[in-house]
Amino acid sequence: MNFDYSEEQQLLAQSIRQFLTKEYTFAARQAVIESDQGYSEQVWATFAEMGLLGLPFASEVGGFGGNAVDLMPVMEAIGDGLIVEPYLASVGLGGQFIARGGSQAQKQEILPALVTGQCKLAFAQTEREARYNLAHVACRAEKTENGYTLEGEKCVVLHAPCADKLIVSARTAGQTTAADGISLFVVDRSAPGVTLTSYRTIDNLRAADMRFAGTVVPAEALIGQEGQALPLIEAVVDYATALVCAEAIGAMQFANDTTLEYLKTRKQFGVPIGSFQALQHRMVDMTIICEQAKSMACLACVKADSADADERRRIISAAKIHIADACRHISQEAVQLHGGMGMTEELKVSHTFRRLTMIAQTFGDADHHLERFAACG
Amino acid sequence: MDLNYSPEETVFRDEVRAWLKDNLPDELRDKVVNYEELTKEDLLRWQKITAERGWGAPDWPEEWGGTNWTIVQRHIFEEECGHAGCPPRIPFGVSMCAPVLHQFGTQEQKQRFLPDMYNGDVFWCQGYSEPGSGSDLASLKTSAVREGDSYVVNGQKIWTTWAQYADWIFCLVRTSTDFPKRQQGISFLLMDMNTPGISVRPLMLMDGGHEVNEVFFDDVRVPAENLVHEENDGWTVAKYLLGHERLGTGNTGASKREVLRLKELAAQQHKNGKPLIDDPRFRDRLSRVEVELMALEITNLRFLDQMRGGRAPGAEVSLLKIRGTEIQQALTELMLEAVGPFAQPFRSLHATDFDQHTASIAPRYCNYRKTSIYAGSNEIQRNIISKASLGL
Numbered sequence: 196m197n198f199d200y201s202e203e204q205q206l207l208a209q210s211i212r213q214f215l216t217k218e219y220t221f222a223a224r225q226a227v228i229e230s231d232q233g234y235s236e237q238v239w240a241t242f243a244e245m246g247l248l249g250l251p252f253a254s255e256v257g258g259f260g261g262n263a264v265d266l267m268p269v270m271e272a273i274g275d276g277l278i279v280e281p282y283l284a285s286v287g288l289g290g291q292f293i294a295r296g297g298s299q300a301q302k303q304e305i306l307p308a309l310v311t312g313q314c315k316l317a318f319a320q321t322e323r324e325a326r327y328n329l330a331h332v333a334c335r336a337e338k339t340e341n342g343y344t345l346e347g348e349k350c351v352v353l354h355a356p357c358a359d360k361l362i363v364s365a366r367t368a369g370q371t372t373a374a375d376g377i378s379l380f381v382v383d384r385s386a387p388g389v390t391l392t393s394y395r396t397i398d399n400l401r402a403a404d405m406r407f408a409g410t411v412v413p414a415e416a417l418i419g420q421e422g423q424a425l426p427l428i429e430a431v432v433d434y435a436t437a438l439v440c441a442e443a444i445g446a447m448q449f450a451n452d453t454t455l456e457y458l459k460t461r462k463q464f465g466v467p468i469g470s471f472q473a474l475q476h477r478m479v480d481m482t483i484i485c486e487q488a489k490s491m492a493c494l495a496c497v498k499a500d501s502a503d504a505d506e507r508r509r510i511i512s513a514a515k516i517h518i519a520d521a522c523r524h525i526s527q528e529a530v531q532l533h534g535g536m537g538m539t540e541e542l543k544v545s546h547t548f549r550r551l552t553m554i555a556q557t558f559g560d561a562d563h564h565l566e567r568f569a570a571c572g
Numbered sequence: 573m574d575l576n577y578s579p580e581e582t583v584f585r586d587e588v589r590a591w592l593k594d595n596l597p598d599e600l601r602d603k604v605v606n607y608e609e610l611t612k613e614d615l616l617r618w619q620k621i622t623a624e625r626g627w628g629a630p631d632w633p634e635e636w637g638g639t640n641w642t643i644v645q646r647h648i649f650e651e652e653c654g655h656a657g658c659p660p661r662i663p664f665g666v667s668m669c670a671p672v673l674h675q676f677g678t679q680e681q682k683q684r685f686l687p688d689m690y691n692g693d694v695f696w697c698q699g700y701s702e703p704g705s706g707s708d709l710a711s712l713k714t715s716a717v718r719e720g721d722s723y724v725v726n727g728q729k730i731w732t733t734w735a736q737y738a739d740w741i742f743c744l745v746r747t748s749t750d751f752p753k754r755q756q757g758i759s760f761l762l763m764d765m766n767t768p769g770i771s772v773r774p775l776m777l778m779d780g781g782h783e784v785n786e787v788f789f790d791d792v793r794v795p796a797e798n799l800v801h802e803e804n805d806g807w808t809v810a811k812y813l814l815g816h817e818r819l820g821t822g823n824t825g826a827s828k829r830e831v832l833r834l835k836e837l838a839a840q841q842h843k844n845g846k847p848l849i850d851d852p853r854f855r856d857r858l859s860r861v862e863v864e865l866m867a868l869e870i871t872n873l874r875f876l877d878q879m880r881g882g883r884a885p886g887a888e889v890s891l892l893k894i895r896g897t898e899i900q901q902a903l904t905e906l907m908l909e910a911v912g913p914f915a916q917p918f919r920s921l922h923a924t925d926f927d928q929h930t931a932s933i934a935p936r937y938c939n940y941r942k943t944s945i946y947a948g949s950n951e952i953q954r955n956i957i958s959k960a961s962l963g964l
Contacts, residue, residue, distance in 0.1 A: 490870035
C-alpha cells in the first residue's frame with residue numbers, strides 16, 4: 196500500500212506546477228479563451244516538449260507507456276489551472292481509441308503526430324437523444340465498395356473545432372440502442388460532408404455540433420472490428436472518467452484553498468469572516484469532502500485499466516457519483532463563502548465553479564452512475 | 573501508487589481472519605450482529621480470549637503485552653474484528669486508562685493495574701463528563717480535597733458508559749480553584765467503584781437500553797497513591813488521552829458488515845411486489861452510503877500510509893470520526909426504513925411469532941444517534957479541524 200506519487204510522477208507534477216505559475220496565469224488564460232481559436236498553439240507545443248502528450252502511449256510511437264495514475268498529476272494541474280487546451284479529448288479519449296483498438300497503420304499515422312503536438316483529436320459520440328447512454332448511436336455508416344459513408348449528427352463534441360481528426364461512433368447494424376452494431380471511424384475534420392457549428396461552452400472550452408452528410412471514409416478508417424466497438428468505447432470512457440475525476444480534484448483543491456484564504460483576509464464587523472463558526476464548519480465540510488474525493492480519484496485511476504471489466508465499471512461509477520456530488524457541494528459553497536465577489540467574472544473561483552459544474556455531469560451525472568453502480572450488484 | 577496490502581499484510585489479514593473464525597464464540601457474534609445487549613461477562617470474555625492469543629492490547633508497549641504491530645496491522649485487526657462481528661473492546665481500560673498509565677503512571681501503578689486490564693479481570697469506566705461539563709470539559713467541578721494520605725471526592729459524573737459493570741473508574745477531578753486558567757487545577761484520579769460514597773444511577777435511553785449512568789461521589793475517600801501524574805496537571809493527561817483515543821473511529825469494518833446486512837434485508841422486503849432493493853429510490857440512497865463508505869475506507873488507508881513514518885495522527889482523526897459516524901447513522905436509518913411498518917414492534921408481550929430481529933432495528937436507530945454526540949461531538953470535531961488544519 197502506497198499512496199505517494201513516484202519520484203518521476205512528483206517531478207512531472209512539479210514541472211507542471213512551474214508551468215502553471217509562470218506561464219498559465221489567470222490573466223494568460225483569459226487571453227487564450229478570448230482568442231478566436233480558444234486555445235493556445237504555444238501551450239500545446241510546450242505540452243509536447245514536456246512529454247505530456249506522449250505520457251500514456253507506447254515508446255514505439257514516442258510515448259512513455261504511462262498508466263492512468265501517471266496522468267493524475269497532469270489532470271490535477273489542468274483542474275487547478277483550468278487549462279482549456281484539448282488534453283483530455285486528444286490524449287485521454289482520441290488517442291486511447293487508436294492505442295487500444297487501432298491498426299498498426301492507424302497507430303503509426305496518428306500517435307507519433309499526437310505525441311509531438313502535430314495532431315489533435317476529438318471524440319464524436321454524444322447525440323441529441325442519447326443523454327449518457329453510450330449504446331445510443333443513431334448516426335449510421337453504410338458500407339460501400341471502398342469503405343463507408345457516414346450519415347447523421349453528433350452534439351457537443353468537445354474540442355472538435357480544433358481537432359485534426361475525429362473519432363466518430365456510427366452504427367453499421369442494429370437498432371439505435373443495440374449494444375451490437377456500433378463501429379468507430381477515424382474521420383478528418385476537414386473531410387467533405389463534415390460540417391461544424393462551433394461555440395464556446397459555459398466553462399470556456401470550445402465544442403461543436405456536427406453533421407455528417409454523405410461523408411465518405413475508406414475501409415482503413417474503421418477502428419477494430421465492424422460493429423463491435425461498444426466495449427472499447429466503454430473502456431475508454433471509463434478511463435477518461437477516471438481522468439476527469441483527477442481533474443476535479445485539482446479544481447476542488449483550488450476552490451478550497453482560495454476560499455480559505457478569503458475567509459482569513461475578508462473582514463466584516465471588524466474581524467476576519469473566518470472567525471465565524473457558521474463559516475468555519477462549512478469550510479471544514481468542504482475540506483472533508485475534498486479529502487474523500489481525492490481518495491475516490493486515486494481509486495478510480497488505479498482501477499481505470501483493471502482487466503476485470505465489472506470491477507472497473509463499479510469503481511468508476513462509484514468514483515463519479517462521489518466526485519459529482521463533491522463538485523456540486525464545493526463549487527456552490529466556494530461561491531457562497533466568497534459572497535458577491537464569487538459571482539464575478541474577474542475572480543478565478545467563478546471559472547472554477549463553472550468547470551466543476553460541468554465536470555459533475557461529464558461522462559454521466561450522479562444519477563446515471565447510480566443506476567450503473569446498482570446494476571453492478 | 574498501490575492501494576493493495578503488501579504480501580505480508582495480506583498474510584497477516586488472513587491469519588487474523590482465520591483466528592477470528594475459530595475463536596469468536598457464536599453466542600457473542602450473534603448478540604453483536606443481532607444488536608442485543610452485551611453483559612459484563614460477554615465483554616470480559618472477549619477480552620480474555622484475545623488476551624490468551626496475545627492480542628489483548630495490540631498497541632501497548634511490548635513488555636506489557638503489546639504486539640509491536642505496524643499501524644497498518646493494527647488497522648487490519650480492527651477492520652477484521654468489526655467485520656467478523658466481535659464485541660467491542662472495552663475501551664476504557666485497555667485503550668484509554670492504559671495509555672495514560674504507560675505514559676504518566678508510576679511503576680507501581682502499572683504493575684497494579686495493567687495485567688488485570690489485559691487479562692479481562694477488571695472492568696474500567698471513564699468519569700469525564702459532568703452535568704455542567706459536556707463539550708466544555710475544563711469547566712468540571714467534581715472536587716478532590718487532599719486530607720492526609722487521601723483525597724476526599726465530592727460531585728457527580730454523567731454519561732458514564734457501563735458504570736454499572738465497572739470495578740474501577742478513572743476520573744478528572746478538580747483539586748484546586750486557585751489557578752487563573754480553568755484547565756489548571758484538574759487532576760487524574762483512579763477509584764475503586766466499591767469505595768463507600770460512590771453510587772450509580774442508571775440513565776435509561778430511548779432505545780430501552782442501559783448503557784450510561786450518573787455516578788455520584790459523596791465524601792469518597794481515595795488513597796493519594798491513586799493519583800496519576802502530578803496534582804493539578806491532569807489536563808495534560810486528558811489531552812494526551814484525547815489524541816490517543818480516536819484512531820480507528822471510522823469503524824469501516826463493522827459498517828461493511830452492516831451494508832451486507834442491509835442488502836439482505838432490503839432483498840427480503842417487498843414493495844409493489846418487487847424486492848425493495850430494486851426500488852430505484854431506495855437503491856440510490858443505499859448506493860450513496862456505500863460509495864461514501866468506500867471513500868472513507870480509502871481515506872483511512874491514505875492517512876495510515878501518511879502516518880507510517882511515525883507522524884502522530886492529527887485532525888485527520890476528526891475527519892474519520894465525523895464521516896464514520898455519519899455513515900453508521902445513515903445505515904441504521906436505511907435499515908429502519910427498509911423494514912417499513914415492522915420498525916414499530918418493540919417489546920413482545922405475549923406474541924409467539926415476534927420477530928426479534930426487526931424489533932431491534934428501531935432501537936438501534938435510536939441508539940446510534942449517540943455516535944455523533946459522544947467522544948467529542950461532531951461539531952467539536954469540526955472545531956478541531958477548523959483550528960488545527962485550516963488555521964481558522
